[in-house]
Amino acid sequence: MITDQAPVCLRAGGKAAQRREKITAAARKLFIENGFHATGVAQIAKESGVAVGQLYRDFASKEAIIAEIVASDSGEFLERGDIVLGVALRDESAVWQWLHDFLIPDPDCPNVLIAEIVAESARNPKVAEIFKRCHNTVHAGLLRAIEVLLPGDDVASARVCMADMLLMLSLGLMQHDLIRGEAEARRMAEMAFASFRTQILALRGADQAPAAVAGVACRPSAARNTELA
Known part of the structure; x- marks a missing residue:
């Protein structure tokens, strides 16, 4: 077939x-x-x-x-030797670096192609399915990495929320790069990563307060909670 x-x-x-x-x-x-x-x-x-x-x-x-x-593009990033080894060894430094790289604009990866695929997804069900598969694969990779920083069943729903947030930010930053340029997108990406890091540390019980991130707690959707229950 x-x-x-x-x-x-x-x-x-x-x-x-x-x-x-x-x-x-x-x-x-x-x-x-x-x-x-x-x-x-x-x-x-x-x-x-x-x-x-x-x-x-x-x-x-x-x-x-x-x-x-x-x-090929998603696999190349998800299968990078540093993150595969970092997750296996539970190396927090390697995981932080990989998550940082996930958000920072890559001049060798033309965002216009990703934007084109996203746009085509709205009118082409076949491309929409391809994008959905990619989204799910990347989401799973982010969850594996975040689990190193935020282990435990009691924060499973928070890990899902953090992975969702990173995906949302990455897509938004790609569009921002196209509209405002790489320097501005990089500046915003650094701010986004700092907020993400603060939220993770807060969830781990560090000194940072969750309210310092965005003024609201991170609550996954009801559908996610049902799935994880």
């Missing part, structure tokens, strides 16, 4: 893997330049130097190419 889920493929080695990388690199470039909606498979094939028929053997659809790009 052919689906829009990108098939599993080794990232390195083999002509097939190299060809897929050429296709996704070409698609990434065209999506940024022209937008997802205005980019056709024939254009991607021409840009990558791969025949249209062969491209369809590697990817069932344009959405499948998006799925591979999203999976």
Whole structure:
């Protein structure tokens, strides 16, 4: 059965893997330049130097190419050696650094592509599903990291809330970067991370008061509470 889920493929080695990388690199470039909606498979094939028929053997659809790009980008960050080892060793310093990097704008990661995917999600159910899968995967990765800083069943719902907040902030900062520029987005990201850190320390019982963060306590939705109960 052919689906829009990108098939599993080794990232390195083999002509097939190299060809897929050429296709996704070409698609990434065209999506940024022209937008997802205005980019056709024939254009991607021409840009990558791969025949249209062969491209369809590697990817069932344009959405499948998006799925591979999203999976590759999110996987690269979530599988970074420092955070994998940091969580395994419960190294708080490594986890703090990784969470900081999650929020700070990356000049090598064009936010315009992410914004394009988010926009396309509103009109394309297939892209919306891809984005939802990515969102859930990143959320799970954030939860694993936050658990090192905030362990215990009694704060499980707070961990969910903190992960939700980081995802919300990261998407907002990406838009802010596009509108106001990297320097301003970086300044706001540093402020957001400081607030996040203060809230975590408050939940751990440190000297910082939760009210110093945003004036309100962090309360997950009823749906989340039911799920975690």
